[in-house]
Amino acid sequence: MRNVTCPCEAVFEADLPETVDLDARPRTVEEILEGTFLTARCPECGTVVKPDLPVRVFSGSRNLDIQVVPEMERYAFYRGAVPLPSGAEAVIGYRELVERMRAVRDGVSPRALELLKYLLLARAQQDAPDAEIVIEYAGREDGTFLFDVWGLKEDAAGVVKVPASLYDKALEDLSRKSAEDPFSRIFAGTYRSVRVLEADPDEDAK
Numbered sequence: 105m106r107n108v109t110c111p112c113e114a115v116f117e118a119d120l121p122e123t124v125d126l127d128a129r130p131r132t133v134e135e136i137l138e139g140t141f142l143t144a145r146c147p148e149c150g151t152v153v154k155p156d157l158p159v160r161v162f163s164g165s166r167n168l169d170i171q172v173v174p175e176m177e178r179y180a181f182y183r184g185a186v187p188l189p190s191g192a193e194a195v196i197g198y199r200e201l202v203e204r205m206r207a208v209r210d211g212v213s214p215r216a217l218e219l220l221k222y223l224l225l226a227r228a229q230q231d232a233p234d235a236e237i238v239i240e241y242a243g244r245e246d247g248t249f250l251f252d253v254w255g256l257k258e259d260a261a262g263v264v265k266v267p268a269s270l271y272d273k274a275l276e277d278l279s280r281k282s283a284e285d286p287f288s289r290i291f292a293g294t295y296r297s298v299r300v301l302e303a304d305p306d307e308d309a310k
């Protein structure tokens with residue numbers, strides 16, 4: 105049982121896991137994609153709450169071991185103040201877990217997606233240098249790769265379509281680029297996301 109705090113300020117206990125083996129509970133992949141994973145209904149007001157709690161998701165058959173760090177601890181994680189279980193990689197916040205499960209569902213390389221996100225981020229920052237832009241892989245559609253771009257419009261994502269040929273190129277360039285800056289930094293640690301560059305104050309492109 106884990107303690108959950110509702111926006112109504114009620115604190116209640118909910119039967120939420122701390123670790124999930126996707127091989128033993130394959131339904132969880134869909135629950136993560138649908139947004140029902142790690143949710144609990146508040147007994148006071150009836151709201152379905154999605155708490156910002158740490159959870160470890162692993163799968164031996166998919167070679168996955170992911171620790172979800174609460175979004176609230178993002179900056180503490182950047183400072184090295186949030187230890188991970190040995191062997192686990194980090195995603196920060198539930199949305200990044202969803203993004204990762206989309207990659208698992210679609211059989212695409214999370215690292216090649218980060219290469220594409222870096223390109224999209226650079227382009228979006230040219231158009232809006234002061235915006236805090238976050239890009240998420242949204243899935244595939246008719247041979248294209250869809251990315252949601254957050255931060256350009258209030259409370260709405262713009263959608264960018266990337267042709268499959270560009271993904272194939274990213275996959276091809278992956279081993280070479282992984283050795284070069286900034287990807288050598290992005291892929292060096294346990295949090296292999298373009299957002300890790302936010303943690304580096306010297307990085308202009310963010």
Ligand SMILES: [Zn+2]
Pocket residue numbers: 110111112113114146147148149150151
């Ligand atoms: Zn409530």
